[in-house]
Amino acid sequence: xxTKKLCIAAILAVAIPLAADAQTHLKKATADFLNGNGMDEYxxxxxxxxxxxxxxxxxxxxxxxxxxxxxxxxxxAFEQDANNAYGSFTKNAGKxxxxxxxxxxxxxxxxxxxxxxxxxxxxxxxxxxxxxxxDFRTVYALVWYDEKDGNTSGSLWxxxxxxxxxxxxxxxxxxxxxxxxxELKNMDWDSFTFPRTDSVSxxxxxxxxxxxxxxxxxxxxxxxxxxxxxxxxxxxIRNLCKSGGKYLNPDExxxxxxxxxxxxxxxxxxxxxxxxDLAIRYLK
Numbered sequence: 001x002x003t004k005k006l007c008i009a010a011i012l013a014v015a016i017p018l019a020a021d022a023q024t025h026l027k028k029a030t031a032d033f034l035n036g037n038g039m040d041e042y043x044x045x046x047x048x049x050x051x052x053x054x055x056x057x058x059x060x061x062x063x064x065x066x067x068x069x070x071x072x073x074x075x076x077a078f079e080q081d082a083n084n085a086y087g088s089f090t091k092n093a094g095k096x097x098x099x100x101x102x103x104x105x106x107x108x109x110x111x112x113x114x115x116x117x118x119x120x121x122x123x124x125x126x127x128x129x130x131x132x133x134x135d136f137r138t139v140y141a142l143v144w145y146d147e148k149d150g151n152t153s154g155s156l157w158x159x160x161x162x163x164x165x166x167x168x169x170x171x172x173x174x175x176x177x178x179x180x181x182x183e184l185k186n187m188d189w190d191s192f193t194f195p196r197t198d199s200v201s202x203x204x205x206x207x208x209x210x211x212x213x214x215x216x217x218x219x220x221x222x223x224x225x226x227x228x229x230x231x232x233x234x235x236x237i238r239n240l241c242k243s244g245g246k247y248l249n250p251d252e253x254x255x256x257x258x259x260x261x262x263x264x265x266x267x268x269x270x271x272x273x274x275x276x277d278l279a280i281r282y283l284k
Contacts, residue, residue: 023084023128026140029077030158033070034059042067047215049106049208053136054161056105058212060219062153071152074142078124086137089125091116093145101125103139105159107205111212113141113157117229121145121154130160137163155219200244203252209244213237214259218266227269234267234275241279253283 033039034057044060063071082088089101100116103125115123122144130136137160144154200206217233237260248256260276267273 023081023138023140025077025080026126029073030140030156033074033156036070039067045215045219047212049212051107054107056160057158059156061156062147062151064151068152071144075124078126078142081126084128085126086129087127089115089123091123093120093122103141103159104164105161109161109164115141115143135162136160200240200247203247203249206240206244206247207252209240210237210256210259213240214263217263231272234272238275238279241282245283248283257283
């Protein structure tokens with residue numbers, strides 16, 4: 001009997017941690033992928049930010065076939081943790097499918113990214129509730145595609161913060177969800193306030209936001225992403241400089257201007273160059 005009780009206790013000791021962490025496999029697989037031996041040379045860029053109640057890690061990569069095992073483990077982990085996710089999204093390359101997913105992230109969910117826009121890309125997303133606070137959620141998103149040289153390129157997103165469908169002040173809707181459409185029709189819109197997406201309140205916050213937008217723009221150019229997305233990033237940088245430049249000292253302004261001039265090297269569109277020129281003027 002004593003042996004039987006010990007066996008049951010051992011089983012529970014293993015089972016409880018697994019139940020407590022709904023994304024056990026994804027946590028391990030993504031950590032192994034990002035921090036594995038020799039992976040640094042295949043990481044094109046990273047953008048990270050951490051606040052009191054949010055954080056995100058965005059990594060762009062290009063890996064050879066010899067390193068594809070770790071990426072396949074991430075794909076497998078999405079399937080292993082699927083039953084614990086409260087939502088998911090999958091879209092395979094070449095498949096005709098109009099549905100996309102918009103994920104809000106960052107401080108007060110002021111930033112957002114749309115997944116599913118590129119026909120030649122593969123997408124996997126999974127959303128998990130924070131068991132300690134149901135208002136918060138973690139989103140894992142993987143985007144990948146095959147290059148002509150045999151490499152696999154893409155991006156890995158790990159986002160934590162308030163669920164915008166729950167938090168007051170910002171709402172994200174799935175317009176394919178009939179239940180949500182009924183809620184949308186009957187909503188009291190006067191009870192909601194929508195924050196400015198490019199406002200900051202300190203130099204530290206400005207530089208963190210600028211760094212994230214800069215990396216997103218550069219990677220969009222490298223991957224030949226849509227003109228609409230690049231223009232959106234350029235406009236966000238302009239708005240950021242207009243509303244937040246006052247928080248920067250002269251050295252910080254010069255640093256940001258150098259960063260914007262560097263972005264102009266990636267830009268071949270007159271309108272976006274004009275947005276960058278305006279951003280620089282706001283800092284002078």
